[in-house]
């Protein structure tokens with residue numbers, strides 16, 4: 001059994017217990033449990049429509065939850081108190097699938113959006129910080145005055161990542177970070193994400209369909225299906241896990257190719 005929960009005493013960044021979500025009379029998550037260790041890179045996989053994006057939205061408070069608990073660094077993430085929510089909001093950053101940059105703002109202004117909302121800093125400091133964040137994600141300072149439409153897909157992802165890092169959060173959520181990138185850009189993005197996680201000591205929760213990403217940067221992978229986490233473990237452990245979808249996913253031609261590349 002590759003349990004989605006960790007033993008008591010583990011240093012946990014994200015703890016989910018008994019999560020229930022749904023739309024109308026359809027339940028999507030049916031009592032989902034999951035723990036993410038502090039400092040680990042956890043990948044979330046599952047078939048299309050299994051509820052990966054809705055789970056992310058539920059964790060960060062964008063999706064109503066019918067039952068259950070979500071804790072981020074020991075704080076109740078579902079607490080409706082706006083003061084507590086605001087304090088907790090500074091603990092995480094998120095990169096949505098398409099980067100979700102504001103098209104009418106420059107890259108620099110995009111990175112400054114969370115700074116303006118949560119920090120009170122002089123303009124010159126915010127400008128310097130946004131340039132530093134861009135450098136951190138491998139973009140040159142001359143990207144600062146550009147608009148998202150003037151960037152390539154890979155650069156937009158990096159700009160989105162810079163914005164996710166704006167408040168220097170210890171936890172990052174990434175929704176399909178390599179979707180739409182060519183294989184070379186995707187591999188470079190994976191390398192960057194792992195490097196940032198290691199150097200900044202970040203905890204990463206990333207949704208992906210990209211087997212190369214799972215194999216190359218994730219410490220553990222959680223498999224979502226049937227409204228819960230079916231199993232959570234290393235890619236090697238999951239390959240041996242006896243469940244038809246998991247077997248097909250990791251043992252199929254693409255899974256074997258991705259694992260073979262790393263061998």
Ligand SMILES: Nc1ncnc2c1ncn2[C@@H]1O[C@H](COP(=O)(O)OP(=O)(O)OP(=O)(O)O)[C@@H](O)[C@H]1O
Pocket residue numbers: 023028046047048049050051052053054055
């Ligand atoms: N606002 C909504 N109203 C009604 N149903 C929704 C809503 N948002 C999502 N759903 C449904 O919830 C289910 C899970 O959606 P979700 O986007 O989380 O899937 P996913 O696992 O991320 O899929 P994919 O891998 O294709 O991105 C889908 O059946 C979807 O149609």
